[in-house]
Amino acid sequence: MPGNTRKVNRGPAASADNRRAILAAARKVFTERGYHAPLSAVAKEAGVGQGVLYRHFPTRLELAFAVFDEDWTDYEAISASPDPGAFARLWSRIIDKTIDEAAFVEMVVDARRQAVGYDGAERMRVLLGPPLARAQDAGLADPALTVDDVMLAQRMVFGIVVTSIDTAGLRDEVSRALAVAGLLPPA
Template sequence: MPSPEPRGNRGPAAAADNRRALLDAARRVFADRGYRAPLSAIAREAGVGQGVLYRHFPTRLDLALAAFEENFAELDAIAAHPGPGAFADLWSRLVEITVAESAFVEMAVDARRALADRHDEGRLRSMLADTLARAQAAGVVDATLNADDVVLMHRMIFGVVTTSIDDDAGVRAAVDRATALLRHDPLGGRQR
């Protein structure tokens, strides 16, 4: 099999494309192999050399934070919708991201430990609180629920995702079952 034709060196003109390719590759590799996947696998997946990777993202955390920030931008856009449905949409997308990209939640935990000036959980809590208040005012969400409860539910979902040994369908089924249990509270506490 002939080797692929080498791409010409476009220099600085390729920087934006290389950065995008690295972020896309990081999402795929982290989703497939976890947050501790070799960075060389990400560079290879992106079709660039490791030097290019390190020029854009000097550390694993820099790379993960850049991809994670894209998730936050998407969640911010959902939370900005003024209607009471924004809370359900935000929660649904947050769970989807957690299932598909649990490595980024793992990274967020690392970031919280390593970077004292990062406030991602507070940012998420604020988004949830704002949309939750609108949903509660419209009567579509239990008035006793608060943002801390929702963050705790998210952490529980992350636990389900990261400890599951099932395939993707099994993980999704476990997450659905866990969220149903949270809504019905079989231990006799507050009903969701």
């Protein structure tokens, strides 16, 4: 007699595994299909029902915040480095994430519209300010460059990403635009 192949409902014991699976699936789906991809696609990719997804993350925005929280952790670690080269590393990481995961920027735009008191722009200013100052003091960045200039350049990169017709040449387009703006990340 064949064994029972039916999955056993592990209930609350599966909660942490389900959460991890949902976050990994959301990152993949958002990266491939954008921030507004159907949440049913996230649940399917994670191997969970939509009810499980919504128990963990009642809104798209809460899911997106959780997915991209590890990006913020990475940015904060780079920003905290006393090395004058930290700004170049942070800027490169932000540009790479903008190109590879434009959904992050879409989430920020939605958060500004929906989340009362969302502080993403201020949080980014706090992250960029100290390493930019250290880079400027070391002669590694233009002394006239401001955090607002950097944030504007990042928005420009996002515009290039979402309007690009030829994604194969996307990194070249971004590099050309950043060179024009004087904010080309190091190779």
